[in-house]
Amino acid sequence: MPAAEGGAVPACRPIPRGRGREKLDFLPSPLAESDVKRWNFSRVLFPSMEQPTVLIVHAKEGIRALLVRMLASFGGYSVKTATSGEETIDLVASDEIPVVLLDLDLPGMSGAETLRALRAMAPPPEVVVTTGRGTVDSAADAARYGAFDLVPQPFNFRELSQILRAAMDQAQRRRQSQRIETALQAHDPFPEIVGKSQGIKRVLALIHKAAPTLSPVLIQGESGTGKELVARALHVHSPRGTSPLTIVDCGALQDSLLESELFGHERGSFTGAHGLKHGLFETANNSSLFLDEIGEMSPATQVKVLRALQSGEFRRIGSNRQIRADIRIIAATNKDLREEVKRGRFREDLYYRIAVIEIPMPALRERVEDIPLLVEHFVRTNAYGGRQRLQVTKEALDYLITYPWPGNIRELRNCIERLSVLSENQVLTVEMLPSNILGRMVRDAPGPDGFADVPLAEVERHHILRTLERHRWNKKRVAGILGIDTKTLYNKLRRYGVPLNGRSEGDRPAAS
Secondary structure, three states: OOOOHHHOOOOOOOOOOOOOOOOOOOOOOOOOHHHHHHOOOHHHHOOOOOOOEEEEEOOOHHHHHHHHHHHHOOOOOEEEEEOOHHHHHHHHHHOOOOEEEEEOOOOOOOHHHHHHHHHOOOOOOEEEEEEOOOOOOOHHHHHHOOOOEEEEOOOOHHHHHHHHHHHHHHHHHHHHHHHHHHHHHHHOOOOOOOOOOHHHHHHHHHHHHHOOOOOOEEEEOOOOOOHHHHHHHHHHOOOOOOOOOEEEEOOOOOHHHHHHHHHEEOOOOOOOOOOOEEOHHHHOOOEEEEEEOHHHOOHHHHHHHHHHHHHOEEOOEOOOOOEEOOEEEEEEEOOOHHHHHHOOOOOHHHHHHHOOEEEEOOOHHHOHHHHHHHHHHHHHHOOOOOOOOOEEOHHHHHHHHHOOOOOHHHHHHHHHHHHHHHOOOOEEOHHHOOHHHHHHHHHHOOOOOOOOOOOHHHHHHHHHHHHHHHOOOOHHHHHHHHOOOHHHHHHHHHHOOOOOOOOOHHHOOOOO
């Protein structure tokens, strides 16, 4: 139904109620012409779509007609209607429909079932739910099923229009983000390394420079920071990337077994050596060998690895024959090998042999701005085999961002996978988070009387110091978290007598 000339709102006359007519429980509120012009927002939100579509789903013909008339008064909408859940699913599956206005009281497939099916689609439309029979008790219940919002009947035309406007905005943002992500992945050589923080940008820059070479690379970082992903990226984008990457965990094998794994053995060379075994130095010839957790390697094995790297030759256990091996070494460790060298636990000459290029991996707590991106990545990768995609509420995401993640990305990935499997309605709320995440927030918060009778300046000082402590005194990041600029943060630190290059023991925030 076309909008009136000049954008004016057509008069909405009260609909008589009586025999032979459906009872309509709502009527539109009057709108000024300026409102109509202001709310004709499709050109702004959907620049690539002439007419963004709203699908109205209601079993009563009279209500559908009235809703169509309401939406037509906006201008810029393409309106479709459906009378059942089955018809709704078919329409959304075959057309680009960003917003659905869904009544829960439907014949056949229930409104709640339709809502869940819509939210499981890729991409899912934003669903505004309406009900006049209390099918869901509250907006919180509707949100639990993935609805954008709930509008009870009878409702106000102005309220409905504002909610639809917000739903359109949300749909546009999500679909634009998905298009950008798809385009980036098409050109991103390292799609598994997710992040936009400065720390991860430095890692990617080093990969770009080191990958085309055959220089040895040492990747250092805490457990779970993604060292193996970096090793795979270095190999895949190297001149030997078409051959498989050979991996050995140096910390998982006893010294004698590790030597046999690396160099192989002849039959009968030791008890249990029932046949010839080719070592990884041999099988990785003309390829790359990833020595994970090289810091756990014993001094005796370090000597043999160093000799093989220096000469390009090695011998199987029990053999005198030298075997040539042309391999690229990529090593990783969660230890500070420079410190291990100082303490005499790691050979200095081997360190310089494997650390031609060093790639330091930042801990997840040092790149908190990447946590939302990682959560979205893991949510997407866990939506497989018909499993509905997990929807993460803003409150739950805030908890995930604040938690320090001692297990780094591995811990976050396992957390999201577990919640994706165990969530009944595929909506992640704060209540569903593991106790260790919630418990950390409780421990970090002051007690009920922790700041009683304390000056406001002391409360601010305490909060700033805690935030600096949590983010290792990265002042630029802390300023962003506190919502102030860096200059203001420096001024506050000076005012509170905190050294700008760190703090003394007297500045340590009191335990709460």
